[in-house]
Amino acid sequence: MSNKTYSIGIVGARGHTGAELIRLVAGHPDLELAFVSSRELAGQRVADHGDAYRGDLRFESLDPAAVAAKGADVVVMALPNGKCAPFVEAIDASGPRTLVVDLSADYRFDPAWYYGLPEMTRGNYQGQKRISNPGCYATAMQLAIWPMLEYLAGPPQCFGVSGYSGAGTTPSDKNNVELLRDNLMPYALVDHMHEREVSAHLGVPVEFMPHVAPHFRGITMTVNLWLREPVKADWVQARYEQRYAGEPLVRVVGQAPWVSRIAGRHGVDIGGFTVAPGGKRLVVVATIDNLLKGAATQAMQNVNIALGLPELASIPAFKESVHG
Numbered sequence: 209m210s211n212k213t214y215s216i217g218i219v220g221a222r223g224h225t226g227a228e229l230i231r232l233v234a235g236h237p238d239l240e241l242a243f244v245s246s247r248e249l250a251g252q253r254v255a256d257h258g259d260a261y262r263g264d265l266r267f268e269s270l271d272p273a274a275v276a277a278k279g280a281d282v283v284v285m286a287l288p289n290g291k292c293a294p295f296v297e298a299i300d301a302s303g304p305r306t307l308v309v310d311l312s313a314d315y316r317f318d319p320a321w322y323y324g325l326p327e328m329t330r331g332n333y334q335g336q337k338r339i340s341n342p343g344c345y346a347t348a349m350q351l352a353i354w355p356m357l358e359y360l361a362g363p364p365q366c367f368g369v370s371g372y373s374g375a376g377t378t379p380s381d382k383n384n385v386e387l388l389r390d391n392l393m394p395y396a397l398v399d400h401m402h403e404r405e406v407s408a409h410l411g412v413p414v415e416f417m418p419h420v421a422p423h424f425r426g427i428t429m430t431v432n433l434w435l436r437e438p439v440k441a442d443w444v445q446a447r448y449e450q451r452y453a454g455e456p457l458v459r460v461v462g463q464a465p466w467v468s469r470i471a472g473r474h475g476v477d478i479g480g481f482t483v484a485p486g487g488k489r490l491v492v493v494a495t496i497d498n499l500l501k502g503a504a505t506q507a508m509q510n511v512n513i514a515l516g517l518p519e520l521a522s523i524p525a526f527k528e529s530v531h532g
């Protein structure tokens with residue numbers, strides 16, 4: 209018998225983010241993996257698909273009613289966009305006790321759901337049992353723009369480059385390694401979901417141009433900010449350092465950060481503060497591992513906050529880790 213306090217299930221556990229969630233839950237002192245769902249891996253041992261989890265659990269193919277019937281304390285939804293509603297409805301119908309954290313975009317615009325970007329929104333958490341996890345690009349954009357929000361003279365322009373794990377496991381051009389070889393693939397150049405998400409949550413319009421690159425994981429987000437008043441780069445860096453001083457998962461660095469150094473790490477690097485002559489144009493660069501702080505790590509922060517556990521329980525140290 210386990211003496212862990214809370215049971216947690218993952219719906220869509222075969223995917224990239226599901227695999228990272230399994231790893232985080234396996235190392236959590238208070239969470240016990242109750243079920244993991246996948247249609248494709250049904251019947252296979254979870255322990256055979258990763259080195260973190262060592263129990264006997266097997267993947268199961270679970271429909272919404274079967275997920276709700278598990279009665280887990282926490283359910284994390286790691287399904288593609290547009291697939292969550294039947295699961296949420298079944299859980300709703302089973303009673304109010306289950307905490308649901310959704311990684312998809314399905315509830316990020318729903319005011320009944322708490323939008324969990326802890327560094328910015330944890331002060332608004334009021335015990336909601338429905339939490340929408342921000343998008344990966346959207347997390348990088350918001351953390352890069354937020355400290356300068358009151359100085360903006362117009363919409364920030366955000367040039368984002370993601371590794372192809374951001375496109376999930378369903379085959380498409382955006383995760384086709386043959387098409388990506390020696391290539392950079394622009395897509396959804398206006399009105400991307402994350403453009404709308406960031407505009408809605410920051411309360412200012414944002415212009416976002418995403419690209420996919422041949423590396424597997426990690427995002428570079430280069431943000432161009434037009435400002436109402438001239439600034440100096442040192443002042444800007446100090447402002448970011450002050451804003452994120454108490455945040456273990458946000459590191460402010462002098463040089464523009466590299467995506468190769470954030471892959472596999474659990475936080476965000478923000479740096480490269482560069483001011484154009486005249487002082488009113490600022491460029492800031494953020495890097496994030498899309499599968500970790502862009503998805504699974506952030507979900508774990510949200511679960512911990514909602515359960516009243518230490519926010520970083522099971523999340524490896526970030527700020528103290530040395531860049532490789």
Ligand SMILES: NC(=O)c1ccc[n+]([C@@H]2O[C@H](COP(=O)([O-])OP(=O)(O)OC[C@H]3O[C@@H](n4cnc5c(N)ncnc54)[C@H](OP(=O)(O)O)[C@@H]3O)[C@@H](O)[C@H]2O)c1
Pocket residue numbers: 219220221222223224225226245246247248249285286287288289291311312313342343344373374375376377378498499502503
């Ligand atoms: N990848 C990222 O960097 C990232 C970052 C932030 C947020 N997200 C979001 O997180 C969610 C999961 O992303 P991912 O990259 O982990 O996706 P993924 O690798 O494509 O995995 C999707 C999972 O959903 C299951 N699934 C697919 N269609 C389903 C359906 N119709 N009914 C039930 N299960 C279904 C798949 O397993 P079976 O087919 O075996 O059932 C698989 O386990 C997405 O909403 C994505 O937008 C992803």
